[in-house]
Amino acid sequence: MFKSLSFENNNNNEDTLITPTPSKGVNMDLFWDDALDERSGDDEELGRRNHDGPRLKPVSSHMNEPQQSFNNTSGSLWPKPNSSTHPYSVMNQIQLNNSSLNDSTFGITSELKSKCSLDSENNGATASDFEIASNLHKRKRASAGAAVVSDSLNDSLLEECEEDDDPNSLGLMRDDEREPLKNISNTVAAMMMSKSRQSLGGVSSPIKKKKKINLIDFEKKRRETRVLNVVPQITCSGQDHHHVVGSSPGLYFSSIETALHEAQPFDTILLHEGTYHVQRTLSIKVEGIHLKGISNKVHLIGMCPSNVLSIEHKSITISHLNISHDTQQCTSTSTAVSSSCSTSGTNCALISIDMQSPLSDEIFQIHIKRCELFNSFEHGILVSGAAEAVIIDCSIHNCKKIGILYTHNARGLVQNNLIYENLYEGITFRGRSHPTVKNNKIFDGHSGGVYMRENSHPYIFENEIYANRRSGIFITNKSKPYIKKNSIHSCKENGIVLKNNCSGKIEGNDIYQNAYPNLYIDDECETEIRGNKIRLGKSYGIWAKGKCKPKICENEIVDNVGKNVLITESAKPYFSENKIYYSRSVLQTEELRGIVLKDLCKPTFELEEIYGHSSSGVDIGGRAQPLFFACKVTDNSKNGFLIRDYSSPTINECIVSNNVYPNILAIDRAESVITKCKIHSGSQTGISIKGTPITTIRESEIYGNSFSNIKIGGSSSTDIIESKIYNGRQSGIWVKEDASGKIFRCSLFNNRRDNILMEMRGKMIISENEQDK
Missing domain, CATH: 2.160.20.10 (Single-stranded right-handed beta-helix, Pectin lyase-like)
Structure with missing residues (x-):
């Protein structure tokens, strides 16, 4: 039962500033049913207090001694029962052995001893007068001031003592009439819960009671x-x-x-x-x-x-x-x-x-x-x-x-209004303000439509924001809005601008026909952008730059002029399950590329559909280091992937097919890794490598392309490992010029010409491959 009960210091509990997220603060049941993730259970706020120094900090001469643990082994402080002892008497009559204990073992101070009558000199009581009993009460505490961590937490036996004075003199807090030591098991349970939450993904945040906006x-x-x-x-x-x-x-x-x-x-x-x-x-x-x-x-x-x-x-x-x-x-x-x-x-x-x-x-x-x-x-x-x-x-x-200005924590509701032709913004939010803005028309402003800064977190729903001389919505300075089901269009600059550490969520909006990029993301923003239509922008659909890390998921990004998505500088956005394409319903005067990556960006693309562009589906340049996983890049008028400059992409489990130019073209000094991909049915070559790039193709299937499945030239270095190359309408692999590398454990068959065609200067090492005759 008492196999390993130890007392530890824990000085790592730091106060954490918790800022309300857009999923809290307003009773959104007035407006929609499924916008918020409701937490079950108690609705009261749970907080943590930070205490300087360890809990139950000893102030005696034993302070500098390492804290001890005691185990139920030979020489244990617990007496062994004899045959005549009832088995439950050990639980109820455990004697404290003063010869084997010291104060630091339990983290007990001299002051605590006097409070709990443990000092026989001052109180005339002996250690045998005290019992250790199991505390089965699990009451809620407003704050845990003392903590004891046990390795065996199923049944903790905790020391109880009589209350003679105010325990708050020890810096401890309680919510009942017992000494704090008698409530330690509740603290242990709270710490167990905190640890389990951390193991599930980070420090647990307090449950905030939602503030409701009810019309009085x-x-x-x-x-x-x-x-x-x-x-x-x-x-x-x-x-x-x-x-x-x-x-x-x-x-x-x-x-x-x-x-x-x-x-x-x-x-x-x-x-x-x-x-x-x-x-x-x-x-x-x-x-x-x-x-x-x-x-x-x-x-x-x-x-x-x-x-x-x-x-x-x-x-x-x-x-x-x-x-x-x-x-x-x-x-x-x-x-x-x-x-x-x-x-x-x-x-x-x-x-x-x-x-x-x-x-x-x-x-x-x-x-x-x-x-x-x-x-x-x-x-x-x-x-x-x-x-x-x-x-x-x-x-x-x-x-x-400004038409309407909310500031200094103000809140409220702005609904069914016409807000127009104001010299500054139609609505501005400052200083942690958090109103709800619903079903308004905000238009023809001489500046922007909506502007928010300074930790404001408004809720903006079902508005039409259009024809403003600057951006439709401008978000900056750590603001955290929730923007849902709005129509944001025809502004003279951007549809939405995100800057300066903003976050929040942008969901289900229709953002279109703005003069600058429909969505502009800069600095260290971490906004979630989900389920929007981002279309017909007159200059890009999305431009992510700076050190931003947004999550861009399940959007439809279509028919934007020049580029549907542009990522530059050191941006690290995460894209998932978006559709990025050119519908050809609108005639464009310049070629439209799907995704363009430049500079030192490190984006991640997962489960994307990239198709139909009048230029390349994905254009990777600069020193970009993107990761593509399980994406489909098809039916583009030029390359599926164009890999150039000093870029180093990783392409895993992608399908690249039916592109007019080579499905994948690697040039310059790019370093590419292509793993477990299917590259097929290209109108020209499956993979074309020229210049001086370094390319690794592993466990992929390259088949059914109109020219050679793989063409390697220039002074490139290419390793093709454990891949299947088949059904090419010309050669399986064509090696020419000064290309080098190796073809190892590949399966080559049903290519109309040679499975491997290597010119005189080719320096490929060919070994352990399977080929048909």
Whole structure:
């Protein structure tokens, strides 16, 4: 039972910063069913604490001694039962042998001994008064402050002691009324779970409780509250408000400022038709106010370069209003600006929502509905802090800067809006903001459509982003968006740009007809790009460069001008199960290559289908070192693979067939390894090698090509090992010029001419091959 129980230090538990991924943070059940991977089990966050130094750190004179282990062998500290001893009495009456133990054996400090009454001098108790019993309780602990690692973890026997004082004096934490030592088995279980998770692929991350965005119905609380009517330029005698017989019921005011001053929680302020000139910011500081236009003919005009509306409390609704700045007078240098107006021009907006971070989980939700916001001195809507802004059915256009700006951890919902012709981006996300953007049209911007940076992680679904003068979506500075089912097209630069360590997921989008590459990936981005259509780009489909490492899977990359995929510099993307082709449905003025690799890139391609291009399917140059595994490269108008310069590709288990030029052409000083491939039915040669490349062909089948199955020339060096070369319409292998290498253990048959045709200067070593006559 006690075969190997040891105590170890563990100083390797470091705190790990866990940043929420796009699969958490929003209740996406509102929008789709299968977008997120749900975790079963407890939904509460599990965290780990980091303690400086070892757990149960000894402070006695034994600190520098190596920790001991004790085993149930001869000389064991456990007494051997005699024949008269009941077998269970050993479990229940194990005596502590002071002669064979020391404090460091158990990692017990003098202070811990005094707490647990183990010191016989101070407490008058003997070691025989204590028992070791099995702790079968498995309670949850908020934090594990003491850890003991056992090699035998099935049934751990742990020392229990009476509680006489506060264990927190030892730096230990507990969640029940027992001493921490009595709960060590729970710590062991937690450590077992942590180790098992690490063995399954990395350090376990905490389970984050998902934050939900649920639209709150404020109108339920407004049904029995007052309606405060505001009529522009009304003449009031004696008092600021009075009842008007025959009109809408409620109180009447001559100005919005007066109505806001008199408002009580959840009142409705109803603005009647007309134009309201706002000389200073209207601050809404009362909970639940609904500022509403009676029709679409209510217009608020800010007369100075500051916020028109400032929302500083929760549950506010703004609806049916037209809001703008008077941009002719609203300038920081205008002498006509009122002295009460701010002229700083810093982050002012038509509607500003700024909530300080709450100490609780209280939701600061704001609704902006059916409004038109335009001609802003800077931004249309600014959302900051703990605010949860819900912007629905609005039109936001012609702002001098950004249409909608989310910053400083703000969240919310932007849905069914028209966002267009803004001087900067239509929507910008900064500072860890994470709203949901759904079913909007973002177009004709003088800059980009959507811009995100500074760890923001928005959810962008089912939007149409098009005809912007720069990129449709620009992602940078460690942002982690989830971008799904959008249509991103006809922008003057890229469809989507990924830079500066961004990640996240781009899934199921239609990205097409953008002037620059539809998808541009740079720096050290590790974004997952899955299930998109990337088509009809006017300059490449995907361009990956820098040190990026994206995962590009199950996409359809088709009909992009020049190159469907370009990979340069030190990029290391991973491609899997993509279809990369030219459909010929659109006439192109230049030759289209499938994949072009340059510089020092090291991409991996797995299970790709590359076909139909008007030039080579794969063009490998520079010093590229790609890996192709189980790919199909067929029906291209030139080569299947063109291998040149100083590149060194590895091609495993691929099918290369039906290409017009040689299926594989290796030239210059390239070094290629071709293993377990099927290379057949080429309109010319199966494999053509010339110049000074070094090529290894191993365990492959080369057959049915119109010219020689393999042609080797120049000063190349080629090794052909354990391969089948057959059914060639000319020679099986043609060696000419100064080519060298070896043909070893190959099977050559049914070639129309010689199985091996070697000219006088050929230097091939031929041995142990099987040939027909």
